[in-house]
Amino acid sequence: NPALTKIGAQMSNLTGVRAIMKDIVETLKAGAGQEFMNLSAGNPLILPEVEQLWRDCTAELLASSEYGEVVCRYGSSQGYAPLIEAIANDFNKRYGLNLSDRNILITPGSQSLYFYAANAFGGYTNNGELKQIVLPLSPDYTGYGGVCLEQEALKAYKPTLDIDAAAHRFKYRPDFSQLSITESTGCVLFSRPCNPTGNVLSDDEVKKIAALAAPHDVPVLIDSAYAPPFPALNFTEMTPVFGENILHCLSLSKAGLPGERIGVAIGDEGIIQALESFQTNLCIHPSRYGQAIAASAINSGALAKIAEEVIRPFYQKKFAVLEDTLDTAMPKDLPWFLHRGEGAIFAWLWLQDLPITDWEFYQELKQVGVIVVPGSSFFPGLREEWPHKHQCLRISLTGSDAEIVTGMQLLAQVAERVYQRA
Numbered sequence: 001n002p003a004l005t006k007i008g009a010q011m012s013n014l015t016g017v018r019a020i021m022k023d024i025v026e027t028l029k030a031g032a033g034q035e036f037m038n039l040s041a042g043n044p045l046i047l048p049e050v051e052q053l054w055r056d057c058t059a060e061l062l063a064s065s066e067y068g069e070v071v072c073r074y075g076s077s078q079g080y081a082p083l084i085e086a087i088a089n090d091f092n093k094r095y096g097l098n099l100s101d102r103n104i105l106i107t108p109g110s111q112s113l114y115f116y117a118a119n120a121f122g123g124y125t126n127n128g129e130l131k132q133i134v135l136p137l138s139p140d141y142t143g144y145g146g147v148c149l150e151q152e153a154l155k156a157y158k159p160t161l162d163i164d165a166a167a168h169r170f171k172y173r174p175d176f177s178q179l180s181i182t183e184s185t186g187c188v189l190f191s192r193p194c195n196p197t198g199n200v201l202s203d204d205e206v207k208k209i210a211a212l213a214a215p216h217d218v219p220v221l222i223d224s225a226y227a228p229p230f231p232a233l234n235f236t237e238m239t240p241v242f243g244e245n246i247l248h249c250l251s252l253s254k255a256g257l258p259g260e261r262i263g264v265a266i267g268d269e270g271i272i273q274a275l276e277s278f279q280t281n282l283c284i285h286p287s288r289y290g291q292a293i294a295a296s297a298i299n300s301g302a303l304a305k306i307a308e309e310v311i312r313p314f315y316q317k318k319f320a321v322l323e324d325t326l327d328t329a330m331p332k333d334l335p336w337f338l339h340r341g342e343g344a345i346f347a348w349l350w351l352q353d354l355p356i357t358d359w360e361f362y363q364e365l366k367q368v369g370v371i372v373v374p375g376s377s378f379f380p381g382l383r384e385e386w387p388h389k390h391q392c393l394r395i396s397l398t399g400s401d402a403e404i405v406t407g408m409q410l411l412a413q414v415a416e417r418v419y420q421r422a
C-alpha cells in the first residue's frame, strides 16, 4: 500500500454513518434468509410517479436537437445554462427574488458543494489563523463530518431541548446563549429540514443566525436538501430564507435524482464565483444529462407539483404510522421522546438515561431483526462529552408500513427489557 499523507489518511477513512452502513450491509449479507426490517436507509424510495416524470423528461431530451450539445460536449463550469435560467425564473417568481445567472452554481450533488465551501471558507488562512465551520445545532447531517480537510475547523454547538414530557415528544432549538459566530468563523452550515432529526428551524431562528454572521461577512449555508419547493419534504409550514450572506443550497436527490448528482447553490455573486473556481479545479463541471432533464421538469412546473402532491404526503404518512405505533407500543413510564416530525425522511428517537449505549441498543435490535442507525454518528464537530449523544436512534421512513409497525413494536419490547435490566 502506498504511504498516505495526513489528508490522504483522513479522506480514505469512512466517517460517521458510512462506517455503520458497512456494518449493516455485512449484517444483511451474513443473515441471508433471515427477515430483517431494515429501517436504516438514507436512500429515498423510487416512487412510480417520480420515476415516470424523469422518464418523460428523458424521452423529450432524446427527441430534441439539444441531445448532442448536452452529452457530447463539455459545458460551462457554472452549470448547464438552461437549468440555471430555469432555477432563476422559478425562484424569482416563487419568492419575489431578483436572481440572475450569476447567483447560481450547479454542482455534482450538494455534498460536493459543502466540500468546496468548507475548504474555501474554513481551515487555515494565509496568516495561519484557523477559520471555523460552525454547525449551530448538533445533531446534524453526518456527511458534514467528512467535508473539512482541516478536521479541527469543524465546530458544532449543543442545542437546548423543548420537552413535552406528557406527549413523549421533544424538539431541538439552537442555544443562542452558547452559539458564537465571530471574525474567526469561516462559514455556518445547517440542514433545514434536518437529517437526522426532522427538525425545521423557525424562520426567526434562521434570521437570527444570519444576523449574527452578517457583520463578519460570514456565509451561512442553508442545506435545503429536503426543503420546498422541491422535494418539499417539510410537514410544517416553512419559508426559505434568503439574504446577502445566505447561500441557499438545493439538492435534487430527494426529488428522485440521487444518481444524477445535482446540487445547486443560490446566493451572492462573489461567493458563487469562489465556489465555481473551486469546482473547475476539482472536476471541471457536473454531468449535463441530469441537469437537462431537471431544467425541463422545473420549467414545466411538474417537479414542484409532484413534490407537493406525491413526495411530501408519502413520507408524511409514514411518519404518522411510526408515531402512532410508538404511542401505542412504548411503555408509558419509560422516558422516551420522539423528535417532532417536521420534515425529511427520518424519525429521531431519544431514549433518556438509556442504560446501554446507542451502539449496544442497535446490536440488540439487530438480534430481533430490526435495523436502525445509532444516533452517535450524527454529532460531527461536537467534541464535548454529552450523554445524550449515546441515547438516540435514527429510524428511516423508507420502510413499508408493515415494516415500520413491526419494527417499532419490536423496538418497544427491546426498550422495555433494556430499562428493566438496569
Ligand code: PLP
Pocket: 042, 108, 109, 110, 111, 112, 141, 143, 191, 194, 195, 223, 225, 250, 251, 252, 253, 258, 261, 262, 263
Ligand atoms: N444534505 C443532507 C441534509 C442530506 O441528507 C444529504 C443526503 O442524504 C445531502 C446533503 C447530500 O445530498 P446530495 O449530495 O445527494 O445532494
